[in-house]
Amino acid sequence: MNTDRVEGVEPRHGVPLYGPDSFPALRRAGELAARALDMVGEAVEPGVTTATLDALCETFIRDHGATPAPLGYRGFPKATCTSVNHVVCHGIPSGQRLGDGDIVNIDVTVILDGWYGDSSRMYFAGAPSPRARRLCTITYDALEVGIATVRPGATLGDLGHAIQAFVEKAGLSVVRDYCGHGIGRVFHDAPSILHYGEPGMGLRLEPGMVFTIEPMVNQGGPEVRLLNDGWTVITRDRQLSAQFEHMVAVTETGCEVFTRSPRGLDHPPW
Numbered sequence: 001m002n003t004d005r006v007e008g009v010e011p012r013h014g015v016p017l018y019g020p021d022s023f024p025a026l027r028r029a030g031e032l033a034a035r036a037l038d039m040v041g042e043a044v045e046p047g048v049t050t051a052t053l054d055a056l057c058e059t060f061i062r063d064h065g066a067t068p069a070p071l072g073y074r075g076f077p078k079a080t081c082t083s084v085n086h087v088v089c090h091g092i093p094s095g096q097r098l099g100d101g102d103i104v105n106i107d108v109t110v111i112l113d114g115w116y117g118d119s120s121r122m123y124f125a126g127a128p129s130p131r132a133r134r135l136c137t138i139t140y141d142a143l144e145v146g147i148a149t150v151r152p153g154a155t156l157g158d159l160g161h162a163i164q165a166f167v168e169k170a171g172l173s174v175v176r177d178y179c180g181h182g183i184g185r186v187f188h189d190a191p192s193i194l195h196y197g198e199p200g201m202g203l204r205l206e207p208g209m210v211f212t213i214e215p216m217v218n219q220g221g222p223e224v225r226l227l228n229d230g231w232t233v234i235t236r237d238r239q240l241s242a243q244f245e246h247m248v249a250v251t252e253t254g255c256e257v258f259t260r261s262p263r264g265l266d267h268p269p270w
């Protein structure tokens, strides 16, 4: 638990509660992550390398007075995660060129004045198959279904269940081995946000809790495998996987999403 390192933040059941004074800084960090994702989307096309996309994000983040949180985090070698096709998450940007019809998740986390902003979206290189597009649409909608449950008094089981039920109704599966996380002055904090669960179970949400929701959804089975590079997570069956991520706070009346695109590009016009 990292809560003892978070100054000026009251822990509740080990979960930091961020007061109203924290919200302007959380908004600034979230918006910068969103703007990086808006920017990099214009560069996604067949033939571009994931290292180029990473470099564009890193430059943008530094030009705006922030640093990329993944770089050097537990030895991660790049500024962003780029996860192509059957890569579930934590793909390492490389010389790999995107092919026509590839889908790619770009995951940006910034540190701005000591505050973290974390968000990811799916992008298309050229024209993916209808099945690939549907996977991405369902994954985006699953994130929104999860966000819609966030309010004081709801539980993390309510949140996870809503996402799981929506995804499985569509004939897709939810990855169990990776989850969302508390965030704020710390990258990965309590609570863990599972994208599956039982209604009424788990932590009860209170105003001031800040966390990510980042469902990973597979076309086939939910099982994953970690590659020998120690980072890249792929689907065991090599079928496609998609992910979207937002960073949210529980407010008195419901929830605030810190990582919405200022340009309305959260959900590209596919």
Ligand code: MF3
Pocket: 069, 070, 071, 073, 074, 076, 080, 081, 090, 107, 108, 109, 118, 212, 214, 245
């Ligand atoms: N941004 C990822 C998340 O959503 C974490 C990436 S950590 C890294 O939590 F080291 F893989 F970059």
Ligand code: CO
Pocket: 118, 180, 181, 212, 214, 245
């Ligand atoms: Co995250």
Ligand code: CO
Pocket: 107, 108, 109, 118, 119, 120, 245
């Ligand atoms: Co992320």
